[in-house]
């Protein structure tokens with residue numbers, strides 16, 4: 586029997602110090618009740634008492650034998666010491682990398698109470714058996730997944746997780762906030778995700794138990810397929826993401842015209858003012874769709890700060906394999922397209938399809954260039 590003992594966090598403002606989580610966050614933790622009892626991961630430190638109470642209730646007077654630590658980021662590992670102090674006979678099961686991190690976090694790597702696991706090691710609990718798989722850099726180096734064979738369950742650490750507390754019913758379903766989570770937190774390490782997907786490819790998986798978001802029970806191939814597409818940096822859908830900055834509204838007029846023209850051609854368009862939007866949403870859609878337009882001003886001999894940060898974030902997250910068009914706006918020495926091109930040249934397989942220059946405000950020439958750009962992008 587696999588029991589949920591995680592918690593919902595509605596007090597958090599920014600997850601991992603940067604991601605807006607309007608509907609909170611769940612920190613998932615599970616217990617397998619068998620001849621031997623195995624707890625899977627702890628939760629954020631602020632929820633220590635609630636989590637220990639959830640655990641105590643499920644244990645119903647019994648004592649746990651093991652705590653498996655799939656991932657050492659503090660939203661999951663903060664209560665390892667509290668657990669070991671509460672249950673004096675329990676052992677911790679984790680990768681060697683995780684134990685090294687425990688030494689830093691707790692000044693203790695629990696030598697007398699630890700079981701170090703690597704690929705294909707097993708933990709027998711009675712009817713249930715866990716098999717471990719290393720998943721380095723998905724998205725920290727010490728991460729392991731585990732597979733419980735009697736129930737065909739995958740414990741996937743942060744993978745397949747999403748933003749949002751579990752008591753919030755997300756009408757957009759899993760993919761929207763799982764995608765923002767993936768491209769914000771995991772996307773730099775696509776190759777590592779591909780490697781772990783290969784390790785899982787021979788397993789029959791009926792249920793995925795991630796460390797955030799809902800337990801995934803049906804149509805498992807849907808979730809695996811999304812992770813396959815995302816980790817290969819392939820576009821998921823046809824569409825144009827337009828990210829812009831506008832100081833006095835003229836660059837905005839240009840991208841609005843482009844949006845209208847694209848929509849006339851039945852293109853899906855996602856438009857983001859980088860100074861005012863959640864940039865994690867803009868990053869998500871830049872990866873989701875197959876074409877991207879960047880529009881900004883020349884500013885202090887460089888590009889506008891929000892665009893600079895956005896392109897740096899694209900690079901940090903390994904953005905690649907897309908068509909990109911550029912629009913610059915400058916009153917006397919427009920230089921933004923040249924700078925954006927240079928920055929994008931650091932990315933793999935980016936095709937710059939067109940560049941448009943606006944000198945302050947749209948005029949007949951630049952309007953017609955924007956219309957041409959829409960035509961080119963929709964071919």
Ligand code: FEO
Pocket residue numbers: 656658659660661724743796797
């Ligand atoms: Fe949910 Fe990487 O911690």
